[in-house]
Amino acid sequence: MRMIAAALLMLPALVPVQSQAEEIAQVGVDWVGNDIVIEAIRDPDVGGVTCHLAYFERSVLDRLSQGNWFEDPSNSAIQCSRTGPVDVSTLRPGAPEDVFSEGRSLLFKSLRVKRIYDAENRVLVYLAHASELSEGSAKMSMSTVPLPVEEAGARPTD
Template sequence: MRLIALALLMTPALAQAEEIAKIGVDWVGNDIVIEAVADPAVGGVTCHLAYFERSVLDRLSQGNWFEDPSNSAIQCSRTGAVDVSGLRPGRPEEVFSEGRSLLFKSLRVKRIYDAENRVLVYLAHASELTEGSAKMSMSTVPLLPEDGTDAPAR
């Protein structure tokens, strides 16, 4: 039990998503959900993630009852002071993860710090246990000279 607690404490904290809108797209109750996800390691960056959520009627009529599609879209913006001093360039880090099926699929957001070009790159993608998914969406946030590093701006 102590080992599990220690493992949980050592796991980096992932961002929590806040649902800001749900848009009905058809008469059977399928929706597009839009969530705001603040980057917990950087601060000052908020990503808006949109994804499709299947209705009960659609699940019953189409099969695949415990799974939502892998499609997603992401857009990230500066919403405050950005501090990248704790990031390592070129290393993908998970910002957010949310299950998209009962067991084997998740929607993930990863951050990559491109120090050379002074940009934060955010990638939304599906992760599936049985097969990979090529469905992805990407957004970038340009950094300013005062953003937590002494590297000169280009």
């Protein structure tokens, strides 16, 4: 039983984190100390794309009053922008790839950012969503980064 508990505690550490987030700001939203945290996440495989992820972080007072001590809400918002040259030559079109993952509860919930390369439309799609062990989560946010024809590997039309 102890081995199972230890394995469950290590589960968030076993999930690969592709990119590190840099906290940009915390915005206080109420008198009990709940905050909205905004982080910058640079895409490690593409370069030239930075996503800003906003999510809710509960205060100690809110955790005590709600009785759910070890979990933050799944709500998030994401916006991604070009911040330099973009190279998509190593990406597989249509294949969701992990960019970022961060634990949102003690054991079973994480906030994830995935990238999908839509080669036909010359767009990078970034999806922020919660991953939960049971019942999943329908809470998500999406952002797109359009690519110029020359960066998407397509030939310009005359």
